[in-house]
Amino acid sequence: MFIQHLSKKVTLPHLELLAALMGTRLLKYFCEEVDIQPSAATLWTDSKITLSWIRSDPNKWKTFVCNRTTEILQYTSPAQWRHCPGTQKPADHLSRGILPSKLSNLKNWWYGPDWLTQEPSFWPSEDLTSYEQLKTDNEARKPLMQSLYVETTNPVIDITHFSSYTKLLRVTAWILRFLHICRNEQRFLFELTVEELLKTKDYWILTVQQQCFHAEMEALRNNRPLPTASKIARFNPFLKNNQIRLGGRLQFVPLSADFRHPLLLKGNHPFVLLLIKNMHVRLHHLGTGIVLYELRSDFCILRGRQAIKKVLHKCLPCKLPKLKWENQIEGLLPSERVTPSVPFSTTGIDFAGPLYVRNKSPSDAAYIALFTCATTRALHIELVSDLSTDKFLLALLRFVGRRGLPCTINTDNATTFHAANKELILLWKVITSEKIQQFYAHNAKYRRSHLADSNHNLYSSMKPHSQKRASIYRYQQPDINLLCFEKSQHCT
Numbered sequence: 001m002f003i004q005h006l007s008k009k010v011t012l013p014h015l016e017l018l019a020a021l022m023g024t025r026l027l028k029y030f031c032e033e034v035d036i037q038p039s040a041a042t043l044w045t046d047s048k049i050t051l052s053w054i055r056s057d058p059n060k061w062k063t064f065v066c067n068r069t070t071e072i073l074q075y076t077s078p079a080q081w082r083h084c085p086g087t088q089k090p091a092d093h094l095s096r097g098i099l100p101s102k103l104s105n106l107k108n109w110w111y112g113p114d115w116l117t118q119e120p121s122f123w124p125s126e127d128l129t130s131y132e133q134l135k136t137d138n139e140a141r142k143p144l145m146q147s148l149y150v151e152t153t154n155p156v157i158d159i160t161h162f163s164s165y166t167k168l169l170r171v172t173a174w175i176l177r178f179l180h181i182c183r184n185e186q187r188f189l190f191e192l193t194v195e196e197l198l199k200t201k202d203y204w205i206l207t208v209q210q211q212c213f214h215a216e217m218e219a220l221r222n223n224r225p226l227p228t229a230s231k232i233a234r235f236n237p238f239l240k241n242n243q244i245r246l247g248g249r250l251q252f253v254p255l256s257a258d259f260r261h262p263l264l265l266k267g268n269h270p271f272v273l274l275l276i277k278n279m280h281v282r283l284h285h286l287g288t289g290i291v292l293y294e295l296r297s298d299f300c301i302l303r304g305r306q307a308i309k310k311v312l313h314k315c316l317p318c319k320l321p322k323l324k325w326e327n328q329i330e331g332l333l334p335s336e337r338v339t340p341s342v343p344f345s346t347t348g349i350d351f352a353g354p355l356y357v358r359n360k361s362p363s364d365a366a367y368i369a370l371f372t373c374a375t376t377r378a379l380h381i382e383l384v385s386d387l388s389t390d391k392f393l394l395a396l397l398r399f400v401g402r403r404g405l406p407c408t409i410n411t412d413n414a415t416t417f418h419a420a421n422k423e424l425i426l427l428w429k430v431i432t433s434e435k436i437q438q439f440y441a442h443n444a445k446y447r448r449s450h451l452a453d454s455n456h457n458l459y460s461s462m463k464p465h466s467q468k469r470a471s472i473y474r475y476q477q478p479d480i481n482l483l484c485f486e487k488s489q490h491c492t
Helices: 012-034 048-054 063-075 107-111 130-138 165-184 194-212 214-221 270-282 288-295 304-313 316-322 389-403 415-431 434-443 457-476
Strands: 043-045 081-083 238-240 243-245 263-266 299-302 346-357 364-373 379-384 408-410
Touching: 012 043, 012 048, 012 063, 048 063, 048 081, 165 194, 165 270, 194 214, 194 243, 194 263, 194 270, 214 238, 214 243, 243 263, 263 270, 270 288, 270 299, 270 304, 288 304, 299 304, 346 379, 364 389, 379 389, 389 415
Parallel strands: 043 081, 263 299, 346 408
Antiparallel strands: 238 243, 346 364, 364 379
16 A cells, blocks of 8 residues: 655656556465466556566666566566557546446456457557657666776786686676676676676786786887887887787788787786696696697797796696605515415405396396405406395305315405304304214314404405406406306306
């Protein structure tokens, strides 16, 4: 509900704007009750001035119009608002007065205009005349004119806080866009464009030249000779687009203008160091000569080779391959490794994988059980469908049936091996009888097994060798990633 003071004059366009605001609030209430989207609605008004206010930036108008158009645009978009001629507006019949007897037979009141049921292309189109344009301009805010001229070479941000050339350009581009919006009252809701990034790059190049060649730039602008102590006087520089370029002796070479007259930069500036680092990474960490060649197509960097070496000296990926590795003294071999014995008398067990096994069903994951002989370094492979204790015991049973019962088994502290150890101890307690003991006494030595620590000398020396051999076999065999269990039994 709107309450106006009697002493304050309310114009007709303001009342039309209030009517549009009431329609917006009614649309919001209706959509919330029936649970539909407000964007599917079309709102009509016969005031072209109201349409002009709604379709413009609310901050452009004075307080009264600004507050109400802002609320309207919170729930609707300018594209939802259309113009209805006053002669065809159904509500005008009541506002101008009509007898109830005529209202019952008035088709325009009950069904709306005839074009409302047709395609949107047949709907009336509005044309903002000079009169409505003048009315809307009366509600525009008066711009505050302020002249300010500041000449400085300080950039908008501190470049020393950045270690990435790309991030520096993007952050600077966002700042420059913000300054442009503040000056021109325009809004950009899309991502940074190529033009904005190129302008940002030119901005930093100009900043570097103003900071490093300030006296030379002032002399070139005023058509004066360069200072005697200038470091770039021998290059015959000139200004182009307010940037210092190299004159040189290649004016008649059939190459591009940027290659014949590159931009002059100083090698010790932070921006130039970030530029060199970015080019070095783009070239996949190549050497000084190639980086310098690529930069010379656009820039002439004073003491460029020294600047590139300075950047490459701090590049961590380039320093790692050049590091000297310390020679570790190898430890003594365990006695089980050097004592002659039957193959697989001392065995180490570990898992590798996963692999993908081809079966009747879709491809399933499987693992490799590696049995390594500590003395001969022979390798026995068994394929298991998972890492459960039952599957490991079955693989151990197949290994024993083929290679014989080992004297010592070394494993790491995996949960599968711990559970298998408990199962074997329980089995041993069950089957210990006089006949079984007599059988083992006449057929084999006393068998023992233990769980070795992952840092145990014997186990740690056997594990890498077995895993390496398993990986070599895996990639040498065709289609090794899709083996069937029958074929895997021959991978020994």
